[in-house]
Amino acid sequence: MPLMRIQLDSDRYTARRVVGLHRAGKVHRESRDAARAEVWRRGRTPAAEPVFVGTTNGEPVRLVYDVEVYRDVVG
Structure with missing residues (x-):
């Protein structure tokens, strides 16, 4: 499946928090949901x-x- 790279604007505090959660094996739900919405x-x-x-x-x-x-499918 193809990948789409998404970049979301943030601030340094939130970015540090997201990186810390990622390193701990956890997920920052708000940014993950924002990436999906994008x-x-x-x-x-x-x-x-x-x-x-x-x-x-x-x-x-x-x-x-x-x-x-998903790949675009034209029917």
Whole structure:
């Protein structure tokens, strides 16, 4: 399945929190749900849960997720 890379604007505090949760094997539900919603907004259908990849170093900080999406099927 193809992957769609999603970047969500964040702040440094939230980014640190998300990274800490990820390292502890937990999930930051709000950002995961936002990544899924962004996939839908772009017209694709998520095939799996978003996977946290990391953060960017720029300003604003962005949370990076990879989301498997279904291939477009034209019938």
